[in-house]
Amino acid sequence: MDTLKLDHIGIAVEKIDAALPVWEGVLGLPLHGIEEVAEQKVKTAFMPIGESEIELLESTDPEGPVGKFIAAKGQGVHHLAFRVADIDAALAELKAKGIRLIDEKPRYGAGGARIAFLHPKATGGVLVELCERK
Numbered sequence: 001m002d003t004l005k006l007d008h009i010g011i012a013v014e015k016i017d018a019a020l021p022v023w024e025g026v027l028g029l030p031l032h033g034i035e036e037v038a039e040q041k042v043k044t045a046f047m048p049i050g051e052s053e054i055e056l057l058e059s060t061d062p063e064g065p066v067g068k069f070i071a072a073k074g075q076g077v078h079h080l081a082f083r084v085a086d087i088d089a090a091l092a093e094l095k096a097k098g099i100r101l102i103d104e105k106p107r108y109g110a111g112g113a114r115i116a117f118l119h120p121k122a123t124g125g126v127l128v129e130l131c132e133r134k
Helices: 016-026 065-073 087-096
Strands: 003-013 033-037 042-049 052-059 076-084 114-118 128-132
Touching: 003 016, 003 065, 003 128, 016 042, 016 052, 052 065, 065 076, 087 114, 087 128
Parallel strands: 003 052, 076 128
Antiparallel strands: 003 076, 033 042, 042 052, 114 128
């Protein structure tokens, strides 16, 4: 699998507006933009840092994945996302290796990315996202 870099770290928050004073104001990260991804029941805010980004995730539905995460675990690190050169090839390779996948086919992600998640049981309890950006 051709893993290019750490694309972003996803942070689950109750409200993006309430989290921005820390990430923007205290840590000085510039807000790149806010986007709603209806398919995933989430609103995202991206803040670049070096060659990676911080992604704040606010649930738009308590029954969505981020809403359920916050209800169970509270706010905090939700996932690590790795940029890959070819997400279709990466998923095929991982499946052939017997890695448990949440997504066997890529789906739409924020910023026009194609994304897929690996099951945390296959990665030592860490939710891992693969991300392809053209």
